[in-house]
Amino acid sequence: MNVIFSIIAEKNIKSIPILLDIWVYFVTFASIKRKVTGMIRLKTIIGAIARSQILKYALVVVVGVALVGFVGDNSILSHFQNKVTISELEAEIAKYRSSYEADRQRMERLDRDPRAIEEIAREKYFMKREDEDIFVFNEDNAEMETIDNEGTE
Numbered sequence: 845m846n847v848i849f850s851i852i853a854e855k856n857i858k859s860i861p862i863l864l865d866i867w868v869y870f871v872t873f874a875s876i877k878r879k880v881t882g883m884i885r886l887k888t889i890i891g892a893i894a895r896s897q898i899l900k901y902a903l904v905v906v907v908g909v910a911l912v913g914f915v916g917d918n919s920i921l922s923h924f925q926n927k928v929t930i931s932e933l934e935a936e937i938a939k940y941r942s943s944y945e946a947d948r949q950r951m952e953r954l955d956r957d958p959r960a961i962e963e964i965a966r967e968k969y970f971m972k973r974e975d976e977d978i979f980v981f982n983e984d985n986a987e988m989e990t991i992d993n994e995g996t997e
Contacts, residue, residue: 893899913920953960965971972978 893903912918916922950960954964970978970980
């Protein structure tokens with residue numbers, strides 16, 4: 845094909861559409877011929893399967909295994925996907941259990957130790973004693989707030 849076009853380009857022949865039509869005809873004929881030979885092969889294979897009892901059973905077993913393995917909700921593929929999902933959910937459960945244990949220990953500490961309540965009130969809610977000043981540093985901008993003993997800012 846490249847040779848034909850290079851010859852045409854060298855000689856400046858004006859019959860390019862005719863050569864393209866010939867090329868399309870040969871390509872189409874070759875693809876049709878390939879399809880026909882493929883169909884003949886398929887017909888030969890199906891005929892061999894129809895004549896042989898062993899090949900019939902083998903075909904049924906292969907199709908059955910393929911259906912069980914790859915199609916439906918109970919397939920092997922979905923089984924492996926479910927195992928992955930289960931392992932992800934178990935990891936999430938473990939994370940929540942550790943979070944629960946930390947919260948439970950914090951609650952027990954709050955029930956037993958009055959200093960823990962004071963510590964949380966001072967850190968989280970900026971509560972203070974009467975003789976203290978609290979400085980709150982804002983990390984976004986460099987301003988500083990001062991809370992004096994009267995509670996005014």
